[in-house]
Amino acid sequence: MGNSLQGKPSADKVRVFANNDVWLEANAVAQLHTTAQLPHIHAAVGLPDLHAGRGYPIGAAFFSVGHLYPALVGGDIGCGMALWRTGLKAHKTSPARLEKLLGSQEGPLPQALLAQAQPELAALCHDAALPLPAAQLAGSLGSIGGGNHFAELLACEQLYAAPEGDGPADADAATTATTAVCAALDPKAVYLLVHSGSRGLGGAILRAQVEAHGHAGLAADTPQAQHYLMQHEAALRYARLNREAIAQRFLQALRSDGLPLLDVSHNHVLPATHDGLQGFIHRKGATPADVGPVLIPGSRGDYSYLVQPLPGCAAALNSLAHGAGRKWARSDCMGRLAPRFQASALRKTRLGSTVVCNDKALLYEEAPQAYKAIDSVIASLLEAGLVRLLARFKPLLTYKKGGQPCC
């Protein structure tokens, strides 16, 4: 946990936003610096959820000029968070009741919901030549996937003082979004948070890129870059549609209507201006700070925070943490936790919430112990002047995978 690089520029173009309480592996910081040395990269930022990935770090943002790197975005193009307010009231339900209502949400999307999504699915397939057939994309729609993806029901534990409109000065739409979301917050409501991405599509797009160009990336003014950006845009739309489909099927199971509050991707590359230069911001597990309020989830056994990005985010490539960030490698979790916890014990969390996960390996890999403390991540963002807190949520039920019980 060498934190000597935190809080100050450790190299000309690298900055890490993390206080001394945050778990930070030297390896993750090393990956950040190595990646920052790629040609055309002008600035790199590590957020407090920074952790090591396969080659490139997660919880990081990179600004490049004249060139872009599909491999930096990774295989789950468009992965992100969608937050809905349900019609349920927290005091009238319980984790056990919610678990019973939800049952298993595996398998293809109910026909009516698929039909509802079909026009947008057809449109995004029409707008870009994609490496997967439309039928496969339809088949994956409404599926959560594996890894750290989930759908979670939460109660609002605390509302903080309402903001007074001093969000980023150049972001009227963001300020409007903040006002609208704050007006929709009901302390009694149950909320639905969906974390998922573009399923097989983003991976197929990246695979084709790596096969054609390795990790060298693409010069911005080339047909190849335009081709990738078209596919990338389709993947962003597909991931968003997938989160909406997941939310709709969960709401249907809960027999509730829902109000969408936000949908924000944290894996993407977008045109941006930084230091007066036109270029691209690559976000790899980094939440954009220029689209209004965002939700930063803790682990399934921890709180989640709705925050308003502040103007100080300009120094962080307009990026924020996308969650708590892993502390332990997936491959270490079983060995560390199996001696202390039976799988069945991991189906309950310290906050009293229930975990639906009928995949034993995943139950251990995604245990709260494998993640950083969310309060250390949020404190880092607050201390750096990057966010203001809007609300704090407590998990009631985290749904990872249904089907036959594993324990």
Next chain:
DNA sequence: ATGTAC
């Protein structure tokens, strides 16, 4: 992360 790939 993945309708994984070794």
